[in-house]
Each structure stands twice: as C-alpha cells, then as structure tokens.
Amino acid sequence: MRRSVRGIAVVACALFAFVFMGAEKAKPAAKPAAEPIRAKIGVISIITGQGAAYGEAITNGIKLARDEVNAKGEVLVDLKIEDSSGKQEQALAAAQKLINSEQVVAIIGPTLSNEMMVAGPEANASGVPIMGTSTTAKGITQIGKYVFRNALPESQAIPASIGKAVKKHNIRKVALLYGNDDVFTKSGFDTMKEVSGKLKLNILTIETFQKGQADYKAQLTKIASLKPDAVFCSALYNEGGVILAQARKMGLKVPFVGGNGFNSPKVIEIAKDAAEGLTVATPWFGESNDPKVKGFVAKYEKAYGKKPDQFAAQAYDAFHIMANALKAAGIADRAKLRDSLAATKNFQGVLGKFSFDAERDVVMSPIVLIVKGGKFTIFN
Numbered sequence: 001m002r003r004s005v006r007g008i009a010v011v012a013c014a015l016f017a018f019v020f021m022g023a024e025k026a027k028p029a030a031k032p033a034a035e036p037i038r039a040k041i042g043v044i045s046i047i048t049g050q051g052a053a054y055g056e057a058i059t060n061g062i063k064l065a066r067d068e069v070n071a072k073g074e075v076l077v078d079l080k081i082e083d084s085s086g087k088q089e090q091a092l093a094a095a096q097k098l099i100n101s102e103q104v105v106a107i108i109g110p111t112l113s114n115e116m117m118v119a120g121p122e123a124n125a126s127g128v129p130i131m132g133t134s135t136t137a138k139g140i141t142q143i144g145k146y147v148f149r150n151a152l153p154e155s156q157a158i159p160a161s162i163g164k165a166v167k168k169h170n171i172r173k174v175a176l177l178y179g180n181d182d183v184f185t186k187s188g189f190d191t192m193k194e195v196s197g198k199l200k201l202n203i204l205t206i207e208t209f210q211k212g213q214a215d216y217k218a219q220l221t222k223i224a225s226l227k228p229d230a231v232f233c234s235a236l237y238n239e240g241g242v243i244l245a246q247a248r249k250m251g252l253k254v255p256f257v258g259g260n261g262f263n264s265p266k267v268i269e270i271a272k273d274a275a276e277g278l279t280v281a282t283p284w285f286g287e288s289n290d291p292k293v294k295g296f297v298a299k300y301e302k303a304y305g306k307k308p309d310q311f312a313a314q315a316y317d318a319f320h321i322m323a324n325a326l327k328a329a330g331i332a333d334r335a336k337l338r339d340s341l342a343a344t345k346n347f348q349g350v351l352g353k354f355s356f357d358a359e360r361d362v363v364m365s366p367i368v369l370i371v372k373g374g375k376f377t378i379f380n
C-alpha cells in the first residue's frame with residue numbers, strides 16, 4: 001500500500017513536470033524588444049569662416065535627418081560636430097579627434113574636396129568610413145575603400161551645364177577662370193577645359209585667382225577685351241559671387257557657367273542682379289513636385305526658417321544612407337558599416353534613387369538650372 005502511494009506520487013510528479021515543461025515549451029517565446037543600435041557619428045563641417053553657409057546647410061540637413069532617425073528608435077545616433085573652418089589642418093585635426101578620442105563609427109564630411117584630401121586618407125588608414133556630401137573633385141573615393149560620397153562629381157555636372165549653355169547661346173569662344181589653390185576649383189576647371197576641347201570651343205584665355213581675393217579686375221578686364229561668348233568659372237561662393245558682381249559692373253554681360261561652388265543661394269545674395277543668367281548643374285531642384293522633396297522642404301523650413309539648398313539636401317540624404325547602412329549592419333562596427341554602406345542600392349532619398357557604384361561614387365543624373373528673378377530655375 002505505502003509503496004503504491006509513493007508510486008502514484010512519483011508518477012504524478014513526473015506527469016506534472018512533463019505537463020508543466022511541455023506547456024513552457026509550447027508557449028510562444030516572447031519576442032525580446034530589439035535593442036537599438038547606438039552609434040556615435042562624427043561630422044566635419046565649415047561652421048566658421050569663409051564657406052560657412054555651405055557648412056550651415058550641411059549640418060542643418062544632417063541634424064534634421066538625425067532627429068527623424070532617432071525618433072524611430074531603431075538606430076540612435078549621437079552626433080559629434082567639429083568645425084574645420086574650411087582649412088586642411090583643421091579638417092585633419094578634427095578627423096583625428098573624432099577617430100581617436102571620440103571613437104566614432106563613421107564620419108560625414110568634410111565640406112571641401114580640399115579638406116577631404118587630408119581627412120580622407122586619415123580615416124581610410126584608420127578603417128573609419130568617411131562620406132563626403134559636397135566633395136565633387138576628381139579622385140575623392142579613389143583615396144581608399146573607406147571613402148564614400150553622395151555628392152554629384154563635377155565630371156558629371158559640368159558637361160551637362162556647359163552642354164546646355166553652348167547649345168542655347170551658340171557659344172564658340174570662351175574664357176576660363178578658376179581658383180588655382182583649391183582641389184575642387186582646380187578639378188572643376190580641368191573638366192571645363194576638357195569639355196571645351198570635346199565641344200571644339202575656342203579657349204581665348206585661362207585666368208586664375210586665389211581664395212579670399214577681393215579684386216578680379218585684372219582678370220576680368222583681360223577677359224572682356226577678348227570678347228568671349230561665355231565665361232566658365234570654377235569658384236567657391238565667396239569668390240564666385242564677387243566675380244559675378246564685378247564682371248557685370250565692368251560691362252561683361254556674357255553668360256557665366258559655374259561649377260558646384262555656385263550652387264549656393266549665397267552667390268545670389270552676394271552678386272544680387274549680377275547673378276541673373278548664371279547656369280549650374282545639380283542633382284537638386286527644391287521646387288520639384290515630388291512629395292518626398294516637398295515634405296523635406298516643408299520640414300526644413302519649419303525647423304530653420306529658410307529653404308534647404310543643394311548642400312542641405314545632399315547632407316540629409318547622406319545621413320539617412322548612413323543610418324540605413326547601420327541598421328543593415330546590425331551593429332555599430334566600422335568595418336561592418338563600410339561593407340554595408342558599399343552595398344547601398346536604390347536608396348530613395350530627396351535627391352531621387354541612390355546607389356553607390358563599384359568605386360563608392362555616385363550614380364546620378366544632373367539637372368541644369370539658371371538664375372532667373374533672383375532664384376534657381378530649370379534651364380529650358
């Protein structure tokens with residue numbers, strides 16, 4: 001009798017354990033709340049000094065995208081913004097600080113190709129992905145496999161703007177004017193010269209200037225005396241705006257085709273009426289009817305009280321491309337993020353559909369714009 005009671009108890013216990021464990025097993029595993037990916041991202045931008053309007057637009061675009069990404073909660077980004085003042089030494093020091101002290105997973109920037117030529121090799125050698133949002137010179141992504149950009153290269157933009165202007169104005173003789181102390185202005189000039197050659201234009205003269213120059217009368221007087229049909233100019237906005245103003249004042253009225261440096265509303269602010277007729281190429285047209293563009297423009301205007309320019313739009317997309325790559329990598333790891341960035345395909349941004357090519361460069365088509373009535377309009 002005692003034995004059988006014990007037997008029943010043992011069986012009951014076993015049965016209970018079986019049922020209990022079985023029930024435990026059958027219960028669907030509660031999905032653990034996915035941990036957000038936390039990442040520190042560095043930004044190198046021109047916050048002070050010449051070119052600060054480029055930097056302001058860029059950091060505004062990045063911050064807006066950061067807020068959107070952080071609000072979703074899957075990727076939480078802590079931004080570390082460093083000022084380069086548009087100078088190589090400062091851009092390099094900023095890169096070193098972000099890489100070594102801040103231990104960022106990636107860097108967005110710097111603003112100028114000139115700065116990327118020193119910050120890029122530093123990031124590349126340290127295995128830190130670095131992505132230019134406005135660096136348009138030749139040779140940027142060739143620095144190394146950690147270097148990316150989503151800025152439309154001058155080698156793609158300039159053939160489009162010159163091509164349209166030449167057709168419309170029947171341009172045959174040109175004068176070229178560029179800053180010879182900057183990687184970007186020199187690279188833009190190289191493309192202008194190459195395109196002029198291809199179109200069999202007669203180059204009457206090639207004139208140069210330096211950053212920060214205030215007086216261009218010597219160059220412009222010579223250009224005017226040669227009577228070109230157009231001037232192709234590669235400059236940043238500070239110099240570009242003044243060149244336009246002085247040229248028009250001197251009576252040089254022929255069309256100007258400018259490189260990427262002219263894609264800032266700051267040129268119009270500086271040159272005023274003298275900016276009329278300026279022709280540029282860009283991937284960005286802020287008055288497009290695309291709902292994505294409209295949404296971004298409205299959000300940006302609400303946040304900053306002004307319309308976004310090309311530099312803001314490129315930086316905004318760049319941050320989203322970076323955040324998407326972090327999500328795809330699943331971890332804030334420099335090497336994994338590099339691979340994941342390189343694999344970016346068909347990202348839908350405010351600049352349209354974006355993919356990196358095999359050299360981590362841009363696949364995009366430019367739009368040609370002309371300044372009319374004090375703003376950039378479609379060149380027809």
Ligand code: 1QQ
Pocket residue numbers: 054111112113114134135136137184236260261262
């Ligand atoms: C470059 C540029 C400048 C106009 C960026 C502000 O295109 O330096 O490459």
